[in-house]
Amino acid sequence: MCSLCGALGSAVSWEQDGLGPSERHAHRRREAAATAAELSRLLRPLRITVDAHPDFGFLVSFPTGGTQIAGGLAEVWHLLDGRGLAIPDPLNP
Amino acid sequence: MNPAANDAPDLLPVHVLTGPLGSGKSTLLNRVLRGGLAPDTAVIVNEFGQAGLDRTFIQEDAEEVLVMDNGCICCSLRTDLVTTLMRVAAMRDAHGWPLRRVIVETSGISNPVPVLHTLRADACVRTRFRAGWVLCAVDAQAGPAALRERPEYTAQLAAADIAVLTKADLVEETSLSLLSRAVAHVNPLAELLRNDDAALRARLATDACTGPEPGFRALDALAAGGAAAGTPVGHGVQHIVLRQSTPLSWPVFAAWLTRLLHLHGDRILRTKGVLYDPGRNARIGVHGVRRFLHPPVHLQMDKSPAFGSCLVFITEGLDPAGIAESYRRLQLACAEPAELHS
Numbered sequence: 001m002c003s004l005c006g007a008l009g010s011a012v013s014w015e016q017d018g019l020g021p022s023e024r025h026a027h028r029r030r031e032a033a034a035t036a037a038e039l040s041r042l043l044r045p046l047r048i049t050v051d052a053h054p055d056f057g058f059l060v061s062f063p064t065g066g067t068q069i070a071g072g073l074a075e076v077w078h079l080l081d082g083r084g085l086a087i088p089d090p091l092n093p
Numbered sequence: 094m095n096p097a098a099n100d101a102p103d104l105l106p107v108h109v110l111t112g113p114l115g116s117g118k119s120t121l122l123n124r125v126l127r128g129g130l131a132p133d134t135a136v137i138v139n140e141f142g143q144a145g146l147d148r149t150f151i152q153e154d155a156e157e158v159l160v161m162d163n164g165c166i167c168c169s170l171r172t173d174l175v176t177t178l179m180r181v182a183a184m185r186d187a188h189g190w191p192l193r194r195v196i197v198e199t200s201g202i203s204n205p206v207p208v209l210h211t212l213r214a215d216a217c218v219r220t221r222f223r224a225g226w227v228l229c230a231v232d233a234q235a236g237p238a239a240l241r242e243r244p245e246y247t248a249q250l251a252a253a254d255i256a257v258l259t260k261a262d263l264v265e266e267t268s269l270s271l272l273s274r275a276v277a278h279v280n281p282l283a284e285l286l287r288n289d290d291a292a293l294r295a296r297l298a299t300d301a302c303t304g305p306e307p308g309f310r311a312l313d314a315l316a317a318g319g320a321a322a323g324t325p326v327g328h329g330v331q332h333i334v335l336r337q338s339t340p341l342s343w344p345v346f347a348a349w350l351t352r353l354l355h356l357h358g359d360r361i362l363r364t365k366g367v368l369y370d371p372g373r374n375a376r377i378g379v380h381g382v383r384r385f386l387h388p389p390v391h392l393q394m395d396k397s398p399a400f401g402s403c404l405v406f407i408t409e410g411l412d413p414a415g416i417a418e419s420y421r422r423l424q425l426a427c428a429e430p431a432e433l434h435s
């Protein structure tokens with residue numbers, strides 16, 4: 001655990017997993033940043049931004065100023081739906 | 094195609110052997126262990142009753158057999174599974190046991206998916222173990238009728254990477270062919286073995302870092318040959334094969350797939366596919382069972398495949414044509430960037 005921020009260690013979101021050891025750190029950070037950028041683009045109409053963090057996955061920032069941590073993509077969707085936000089369903093656009 | 098080396102070779106694969114009551118799981122397991130896998134295999138047996146019959150059948154053959162009884166592994170014994178697996182890890186450490194794999198034999202009524210989730214969700218377990226293959230014993234004597242009559246059987250088979258026809262020597266070739274077709278309808282991604290112990294042992298013995306390879310082999314065949322899309326089988330099970338010649342960005346696809354599974358994962362039995370992302374110059378294999386997603390596999394290609402990207406979805410009670418339409422919209426949205434892909 002990081003003694004400064006209390007993060008429990010590096011979280012690996014599903015889409016960043018499966019990389020080889022030599023490319024692990026650099027790739028994972030780039031992949032995390034790319035995923036966060038894609039999520040931010042998707043969620044722009046709701047004024048929600050997502051940032052990647054090497055220790056705890058994603059940091060989701062809401063327009064009211066609140067933030068929440070998500071360990072992976074599934075957790076991002078879970079917390080957004082938990083807030084009752086109008087996130088589209090791929091099968092019912 | 095072959096999966097590239099995994100980044101966690103020390104994580105022991107935990108294979109799940111499933112199948113309905115009386116389908117021959119213990120017999121199959123015994124034969125595989127006797128064939129040479131016993132010394133480096135730990136076996137965890139889940140028995141629903143307290144009699145412990147399966148333990149009697151298996152104990153003399155395996156190096157170590159741990160029994161979880163008096164409950165169903167997918168419902169009430171998930172904490173016990175964590176404890177049992179950590180006992181295996183502790184024994185390995187304490188005795189220098191050259192363990193290469195763990196096989197969990199579920200009770201006949203268990204759904205294997207919660208076992209996979211347990212392997213991922215528990216913070217201790219995931220530092221020592223990873224999800225291996227799901228093997229389903231398919232009773233040739235019971236035939237396709239059992240698949241129609243028992244919903245839990247369909248769920249077990251749909252989750253399988255490898256389907257093993259047991260008692261195949263007791264039925265005629267025509268019956269076996271009928272059953273093979275029924276199995277392929279429920280799960281076209283599963284590799285079908287006809288009581289072939291040697292092939293099964295070879296799969297399990299070479300599993301160190303290969304991940305769910307059999308399904309990707311089946312995917313090749315599906316992509317090349319074409320399978321019936323949206324074919325209904327029974328219990329509302331259907332499958333669809335989506336082929337795209339155009340590449341797709343991996344983060345875009347990952348966001349779409351995880352959103353889809355988050356909302357509809359209870360009705361999407363299996364997801365398997367290979368994506369080509371030109372930005373990463375990579376082909377990435379995707380393999381999921383309901384909401385459980387194995388780590389993406391970065392594939393090395395022996396030769397250029399006949400398709401760009403190929404995805405297979407097996408659904409239950411969900412029209413897969415809706416997924417196809419959503420995927421088509423995703424492709425279009427990528428060509429013309431929009432705010433929300435749906």
